[in-house]
C-alpha cells in the first residue's frame with residue numbers, strides 16, 4: 718500500500734503565498750500570473766522573476782510590473798553545477814513558498830530540486846506523459862495525435878515526469894500541419910494560461926498533498 722501523504726505543501730496561513738517565477742521567453746504565462754495576483758483574493762504575490770537569458774519579453778513584463786528580476790546564464794558559469802547553485806541561491810533569497818517555471822527552457826539541477834521539492838510547478842505544452850521535453854507541440858504534431866494540450870505538474874528529477882496537477886485538452890486540426898504548429902501552440906497557450914493561474918491560485922490558498930503520484934488539492 719502506498720504511504721499516506723509522503724509529501725505535502727501547506728498553504729501559508731494568513732498571508733499570500735510568495736511566488737518566484739522563472740522564464741526564458743515571451744512570458745505570457747508570467748503575464749497571466751501578474752494579472753491574477755492583482756486581485757488580493759487570489760492568495761499569492763510574485764516576489765521575483767528569474768531568467769536564464771537577458772533581453773527577453775518575459776523580463777520586460779516583470780520590470781513593467783515593478784517586480785525584482787535576476788538573470789543567470791549557464792554560459793557565465795564554469796559548469797552546470799555552479800549555475801544550479803547560483804540559481805538556487807537567488808531563488809532561495811526570496812523565500813518562495815512556490816516556484817513556477819513558466820516557459821523556463823533549462824532543466825533544473827539537483828540542488829534546485831532538492832531545495833524546493835514538492836513546491837516547483839511547471840507548465841508544459843503537451844499532455845504528459847506524452848511528448849515531454851523542449852518540443853512538446855511539434856512532437857505531438859509529428860506523431861499524428863488528434864488531441865494535445867497542456868499539463869501543469871510538480872517538478873521532480875526527471876524531464877517533465879513529476880506528479881500531474883491538471884491538464885487541458887486542445888484538438889489538433891488538419892490546418893495545424895501546415896504552419897509548423899504555431900497556431901496550435903497559441904491555442905494551447907490560451908488554455909494553459911488559464912490552467913496555470915487556476916492551479917497556482919488553488920495551491921497558494923489550499924496547499925496540496927501527494928499520494929502515490931496523485932496530487933490532491935483540498936476542495
Ligand code: GAR
Nearest residue numbers: 742743744745746820840841842850
Ligand atoms: C509555454 O507554452 C510553455 O508550456 C512552454 O513554453 C511556452 C512559454 O510561453 N514550455 C516548454 O515548452 C517547456 N518544456 P510564454 O513564455 O509565453 O509563457
